Every structure is written in structure tokens, then in C-alpha cells.
Amino acid sequence: xxxxxxxxxxxxxxxxxxxxxxxxxxxxxxxxxxxxxxxxxxxxxxxxxxxxxxxxxxxxxxxxxxxxxxxxxxxxxxxxxxxxxxxxxxxxxxxxxxxxxxxxxxxxxxxxxxxxxxxxxxxxxxxxxxxxxxxxxxxxxxxxxxxxxxxxxxxxxxxxxxxxxxxxxxxxxxxxxxxxxxxxxxxxxxxxxxxxxxxxxxxxxxxxxxxxxxxxxxxxxxxxxxxxxxxxxxxxxxxxxxxxxxxxxxxxxxxxxxxxxxxxxxxxxxxxxxxxxxxxxxxxxxxxxxxxxxxxxxxxxxxxxxxxxxxxxxxx
Amino acid sequence: xxxxxxxxxxxxxxxxxxxxxxxxxxxxxxxxxxxxxxxxxxxxxxxxxxxxxxxxxxxxxxxxxxxxxxxxxxxxxxxxxxxxxxxxxxxxxxxxxxxxxxxxxxxxxxxxxxxxxxxxxxxxxxxxxxxxxxxxxxxxxxxxxxxxxxxxxxxxxxxxxxxxxxxxxxxxxxxxxxxxxxxxxxxxxxxxxxxxxxxxxxxxxxxxxxxxxxxxxxxxxxxxxxxxxxxxxxxxxxxxxxxxxxxxxxxxxxxxxxxxxxxxxxxxxxxxxxxxxxxxxxxxxxxxxxxxxxxxxxxxxxxxxxxxxxxxxxxxxxxxxxxxxxxxxxxxxxxxxxxxxxxxxxxxxxxxxxxxxxxxxxxxxxxxxxxxxxxxxxxxxxxxxxxxxxxxxxxxxxxxxxxxxxxxxxxxxxxxxxxxxxxxxxxxxxxxxxxxx
Numbered sequence: 001x002x003x004x005x006x007x008x009x010x011x012x013x014x015x016x017x018x019x020x021x022x023x024x025x026x027x028x029x030x031x032x033x034x035x036x037x038x039x040x041x042x043x044x045x046x047x048x049x050x051x052x053x054x055x056x057x058x059x060x061x062x063x064x065x066x067x068x069x070x071x072x073x074x075x076x077x078x079x080x081x082x083x084x085x086x087x088x089x090x091x092x093x094x095x096x097x098x099x100x101x102x103x104x105x106x107x108x109x110x111x112x113x114x115x116x117x118x119x120x121x122x123x124x125x126x127x128x129x130x131x132x133x134x135x136x137x138x139x140x141x142x143x144x145x146x147x148x149x150x151x152x153x154x155x156x157x158x159x160x161x162x163x164x165x166x167x168x169x170x171x172x173x174x175x176x177x178x179x180x181x182x183x184x185x186x187x188x189x190x191x192x193x194x195x196x197x198x199x200x201x202x203x204x205x206x207x208x209x210x211x212x213x214x215x216x217x218x219x220x221x222x223x224x225x226x227x228x229x230x231x232x233x234x235x236x237x238x239x240x241x242x243x244x245x246x247x248x249x250x251x252x253x254x255x256x257x258x259x260x261x262x263x264x265x266x267x268x269x270x271x272x273x274x275x276x277x278x279x280x281x282x283x284x285x286x287x288x289x290x291x292x293x294x295x296x297x298x299x300x301x302x303x304x305x306x307x308x309x310x311x312x313x314x315x316x
Numbered sequence: 317x318x319x320x321x322x323x324x325x326x327x328x329x330x331x332x333x334x335x336x337x338x339x340x341x342x343x344x345x346x347x348x349x350x351x352x353x354x355x356x357x358x359x360x361x362x363x364x365x366x367x368x369x370x371x372x373x374x375x376x377x378x379x380x381x382x383x384x385x386x387x388x389x390x391x392x393x394x395x396x397x398x399x400x401x402x403x404x405x406x407x408x409x410x411x412x413x414x415x416x417x418x419x420x421x422x423x424x425x426x427x428x429x430x431x432x433x434x435x436x437x438x439x440x441x442x443x444x445x446x447x448x449x450x451x452x453x454x455x456x457x458x459x460x461x462x463x464x465x466x467x468x469x470x471x472x473x474x475x476x477x478x479x480x481x482x483x484x485x486x487x488x489x490x491x492x493x494x495x496x497x498x499x500x501x502x503x504x505x506x507x508x509x510x511x512x513x514x515x516x517x518x519x520x521x522x523x524x525x526x527x528x529x530x531x532x533x534x535x536x537x538x539x540x541x542x543x544x545x546x547x548x549x550x551x552x553x554x555x556x557x558x559x560x561x562x563x564x565x566x567x568x569x570x571x572x573x574x575x576x577x578x579x580x581x582x583x584x585x586x587x588x589x590x591x592x593x594x595x596x597x598x599x600x601x602x603x604x605x606x607x608x609x610x611x612x613x614x615x616x617x618x619x620x621x622x623x624x625x626x627x628x629x630x631x632x633x634x635x636x637x638x639x640x641x642x643x644x645x646x647x648x649x650x651x652x653x654x655x656x657x658x659x660x661x662x663x664x665x666x667x668x669x670x671x672x673x674x675x676x677x678x679x680x681x682x683x684x685x686x687x688x689x690x691x692x693x694x695x696x697x698x699x700x701x702x703x704x705x706x707x708x709x710x711x712x713x714x715x716x717x718x719x720x721x722x723x724x725x726x727x728x729x730x731x732x733x734x735x736x737x738x739x740x741x742x743x744x745x746x747x748x749x750x751x752x753x
Contacts, residue, residue, distance in 0.1 A: 138514040141448055275424075
């Protein structure tokens, strides 16, 4: 990528970060709350995008990593009264460890088998949460105690602190993602996605790199889950269900798989699509479905993917 | 989403009205004339601005059958309240949003009620995980949140001062109230069959000590994983000396469960007692349910019109639109969730009473509304409380009321015994009134 073009790319991403920061102070309260939630969930989508969008690993079980972070942080707060930062770190670490173990086993398969194996692992995690209901509060879930929702004396359940923490996490994940895909490691991931055999022939240990990608992906997803629990105050098994794995896939596909901005755009688009459709009709899922079909037909590479195809070919 | 009357009537008019606009104006004028007696009741109020109640509806997801009936009951209750002059002389309207029976969406819906729809309060929602997921947001938004969930999560102290359950009893009082009937009437040795997750654990953890206290014994606890679709392998685990089977299976597999239980026992079965939650919105005459003839069920409120039903119960049923079998008057196959939906009716009447006691005028009075409801105690049976006489505990934010035990007789549920609210009380586990707002 030429230097000038890269400068524009960096400016675009930093510009988004700056705009999101400024929006904290100007948005109406409802949309500010929505954006805080979308940014935290977009981190989950960014994590998913590293596995799926850049490495070609189509996982149907990423909710297990999100849930590992969510429960890792939430349970530390519930049972041990752990403060926000160590609870978040614990949740993120739990997701990293789970990704390492699942990756080591699931990456023995590929393609459809990988999808099924990740789906099964996620289902096992979901049922484990239900099985150990005495600890996890099962399907009901639990409210995260306020002691874990305080950072340096600041109440994270309040509007502005929550937004800013969500913004900080999102910004870090976005810029890390931008750096990663341009770094040699990220370029090898793209090579694996395009033609794993050729990457291996070039001398790359593709197995190790795929495992690395999955661990990074799972860790970022868990960081999102841990933050979600601490910022929004609820931990429940529904977040480990298969639909939350599908959500990540959907957000990334809509926004543009293999684009840095795609996960955020997809998450934001999907939220407002549902939210606005409910204003129009009770059959809002029909509207959402029609729009999604239309998008798939006319922008198969997702929103940011189409922008890259038509307007900005160097967009990462 | 439910459109508001103000939204419907407030089209911007241009300088030169078109024929369509003129017709619209005429129609609005005619409507206003027809409803003049209704509107004139609000004239004395300081503000005729409607009170907006945000209703989190399980329109999609696992709770959809409940959501449909919760909405019908709520609409009927508000029609009655508005016909009687509204609240503090102001009309009341429902702002409905689908929560997808999903805790994440339910929290978002509360945010929408508080900031977008400009609702005064939030109300609704049955499934426990949805309530628990949304309640923290209610406290953060300082939005009174009246739930109709029957979960023990309110009275257990898990939630917060902004969340109340004044219109439906909780599972702990329901289950413990059943124990004396089980041991005195059906048998001393009880085997429990329940789903292996939260809902089942509520029954396991509350019934077992209650049965012991009532002089009986739980001889086996059989937990069935939620993914199970066939149950034949579990029935041999039922001890031979079992006198009563207590079952609370829920979900789509319940018909299979009943059918296979019938095939296992044949004509020589023990006594069987279940919670109607298993068969809410399910026709009791469905194929496969014949085996339930002669068995007993807990009901929050009788589904079938009972011979001795008072007039206010008949009026409630007529208003909601259910026939003598508890199905929709417009579609006999659309069976109601009668054992739970009365909670919406009663909660809305409590909201009215609370707002009037607090002299509620605007969202600035939300805290006063909570305090007014916390001060409530006895609620006599009548048009506002058709399910029966209740007592509200302001400290635990939980109401206590009668419980009904019905026997399946000729394919219908006939009330065999009623337990008064006095026999459903248990010691307080929390005092929300000591918590700050």
C-alpha cells in the first residue's frame, strides 16, 4: 500500500474514533446509550472478523468466547466481589484460555467440519452454564454487583462513564485490528484465507498461525463479553446461545468480512434496522429479512466491502 | 408498536387542505363528538397529556404465547381504567415494544421507554431471565418497572428498589402453598420430575423442605435435561413406593412427556400433580393429554369458568375476551394463559392506585409512585383484583395471593381447593425500602 493511501486509511480510522468520542457529548441520551452498547458488541464482531474475515475460519461457536468473558468477569464479581479491572482481565483471560483449548482441538478439522465442531463446543459451554446452575444461576442469570461496576471511584453504570469505557475498548480493538492486518502476521492470515496450501508451500506454519488467529479472535470476543457484563450489569446464559454466534457472523457479513470497519458498521446497521423496523410494524423481522436479502443480493461483500470494491480499493 | 391517539390525530396541516385532509378532519371531529363523554371526564385534570405505560411484550421468542395474552389483558385493563376516568383524570395509553423474550433486548426496550417514547413507567414481562436482564437498567434509568413474572427474583433481594411485582405471586409462595394439599390429600411420598435448569430448581428447592414440614417425604428428584425429547428412560427411576408424582415439565416436549408417562403407568398410576405452566396456552383436550384425567394442577387463576365464579370474575373474562373454556371468544383454538395474565390486569390497577395515592403528575414523581406502592398492604378481591384477595409486602416488593388447585374432570380443570394468601406467606428475605433510590 502506498504511503499516501495508508495515511488516508489511518486518518479515516482515527477520524471515526474521534467522531465517536465527540458523539458522547452531543447525542441524545437514547442514541448515546445505543452507541455505547453497539461499540461494545462491535468489539465482539471485530474479534470474530479476525477469525472469519481475515483467516477464513468460519466459526459457528464464537458465543462461547463472548460468554467466557461475560461469565469470567461476572462470576468474579458475584462470588468474590472483584473490582472491575481485575474482573475484566480475568474474563478476558478465561476467553483466551478457552480459545487456546478449543482451537487446539477444533483446528484439526476444516471447512464444514470446523463449523460443526465449533458449534458443538459452544453448545457444550452453554449446557455447562446451565448444569452448574448453583454457581452460574443457570438460565436466569444474575445481576452483576455494583462493587464490580466501579472504576477508580467512577460508577460504570452511569451514562457517560459507560460510553467512554465502551469507546476506549472499541478504539483499542479497532486500532489493534488495523495494525494486525497490515503486520506480517496479518498478511499471512490473509494468505491462509486465500490459499492455505500455497501459504504452507511458502514455508509458513499455517496451523500455528490459525491457532494464533483463533486465540486473538477469542480473546477480543471475551474482552467484549467481560466489558458487556460489567457495563450493562447482567450475565445470562442466553448470551452463550447459538443465536449470539450467528449475530457475530451476521454483523461481520453485513458490514463487510475482511474489512476493519465492517464489524462496527454491521453491528450499528443491524441494531438500527431492528429498532426502526419495530416503529413501523409488529412484523419487523419481515422488514429486517427483506433488507438483509437485498443487501446480500446487491452488496454481497457487505457495506464496507462494497465501498472498497467501488470507491476505495486500498481500504483494509 | 401501538400508535398513540395523539400521534394519529396530529397530522401537520397545510394552508390549503386537500379533499383527503378535509375528510380526515371531519372524521376526527366526528370521532371527538362520539367520544365526548369519555374526553369530558379528563377535562378536570390539570394535564390531559396521556400517561404512557411502556409494555415489554414477549411478541417473539419462547414467550410469544404469553406475550399475546399479556397484551390483550393489558389493553382490556386500560380500556376499563380509561372508561372510569383514567388515572388522576388523565387518559392512559400503552406503548408496546417486543422484547423478543431476550434479556439484552429487554434492557434496550427499557432505555427506549425511558428516553425515546417518554414513558412514565415500564411494565410487563414474564420470563425470569428477561426480568433479571432488564431490571438493572430500570434502576439506572430510575424508571419504575412493574413486572408480572412470578419469579422469586424480586422477593429474593436480587433486584432493586425500582422493580416491583405487585400483581402476581411468586413461585416460592406458590410451591410451598401446595405442600399441605399434596401430603394431606394425595400422599406422603412424593417424586419430583422437573427440568434441569432454573425453573425446575425453584420447584426442587422450595417444595422439598415444604413437603418435609408438612409431614411428607420427597423420595426422588428426577431432573431432566432441557434438550431431552423422549422421557421413557426416566420413568423407571420413579421409586415403586411413590404415592404422588409432582411434575413441572415445560416446553414443546411436554405433550410427549405426558403421553409417555401414560404409556408407562397404564391404568394403575399414582396420584399426579403438576403446575399448569406446563400446559399454559395448550388445549386440555389435545390428543395425548387424556392420561391427565383425574390428575391435579396448580393454577394461578382458574382457566375454565367455575360454577361459583363471582360477577367480577365474569366481567374480567368478558373484558379480556375469553370464553368459559379459557380460550379466545373469537377463536376457540386460541387458548389463553389464564393462570398468569390476570397479573397484568391487577398490576395496571395497582399502578393506577399508586399514581393516584402519590398524586402523580410527571416523571419527577416516579420515586413518590414507588413509595406509594410500597405503602400498600391489603387488596380486596373485586373488579380490580379478580384473582382474589391479596396482601402486598412493601419491603420485598412482592404480593401474596390465593392459589388454586384444580382437578382435570371430563377434560376440564375444576377447582378442588383454594389456598388463601395467609397460607402462602414466608419470612422476608430483603427490605428494599432501606435501599436508596
